[in-house]
Amino acid sequence: MLDRDYKEIENNLVEWIQEKVNKAGCQGAVIGLSGGIDSSVTSLLCQKAFPNNTLGLIMPCQSSPEDRIDAIKHAEKFNIKYKEINLSQPYQQFLETINNSDSEINLEKAINGQRQLQDAQENFKLALANMKPRLRMTLLYFYANLNNYLVVGTDNRSELKLGYFTKFGDGGIDIAPLGNLVKLEVRGLAREMGIDQKIITKAPSAGLWDGQSDEDEIGLSYREIDYYIVDGEAEAETAARIEQISSANSHKLELPAIPDF
């Protein structure tokens, strides 16, 4: 699986992005830059496809300062135009508005700047966390509208199979160039493209709360997930778990249900 011609994949994806953007009658691409591997690879592909019309947006939202630095370094290393727009305050204001308007919920902990939501009730934690990618999506579309660009998503095949993304958040995109590559293949492509080693080796994280890790939250390693997706190889229990998660989240890749009567 890992033994693929990544140079050829890179060239094909650059061409594919050009085709999709041109076919849409658009001029370029806007991408959220997180300092993680998926957005680093995607932004570099876009930069190669549209050297003068690629925009990276760094959007901290009570997130890791180190990831922000990694994103800036990546953009500067590859000469990717970027803007930084900090969403921590608007996010905070959303929470305060909910808190002041809805007497049934108490968001005091979150409002007091407590980034650690680990202790919160699961529903509460996800409801708060998922607002962050949805705010980012709003800004990405602002810049897409403004510049006649497409919003280029970073979702890979592993995340799409599991539905491991926020509906209408990081899943709210126009095209997904990495959508046919599993995470381990994205790493192969990143090495081929000269992405920083630090970005390639950092633990995948949605960065929605302190210490979040994809593999911990999913309860499976990308090695297990990817070998199952690509080769069908997995312990029976692992395979069943992947299919169960995938099926529960399949609605995220479908259009809203409409009555057929």
Ligand SMILES: Nc1ncnc2c1ncn2[C@@H]1O[C@H](COP(=O)(O)OP(=O)(O)OC[C@H]2O[C@@H]([n+]3cccc(C(=O)O)c3)[C@H](O)[C@@H]2O)[C@@H](O)[C@H]1O
């Ligand atoms: N059967 C169904 N048919 C139609 N709609 C259905 C549905 N079941 C739920 N829904 C709707 O979907 C909502 C749940 O979906 P959603 O809001 O996405 O929320 P949910 O899937 O619970 O949470 C998002 C997950 O993605 C992870 N994530 C997010 C962002 C980035 C990354 C990353 O890898 O970087 C990972 C995050 O850590 C979390 O585990 C429900 O509240 C409901 O509105």
Ligand SMILES: Nc1ncnc2c1ncn2[C@@H]1O[C@H](COP(=O)(O)OP(=O)(O)OP(=O)(O)O)[C@@H](O)[C@H]1O
């Ligand atoms: N702080 C941020 N600023 C801008 N965009 C962000 C930020 N955090 C997340 N995103 C966007 O959301 C996408 C989904 O996050 P995700 O964590 O899956 O990808 P990643 O960070 O690029 O790679 P990894 O999965 O290895 O952490 C990112 O690729 C990026 O486009």
Ligand SMILES: [Mg+2]
């Ligand atoms: Mg990340």
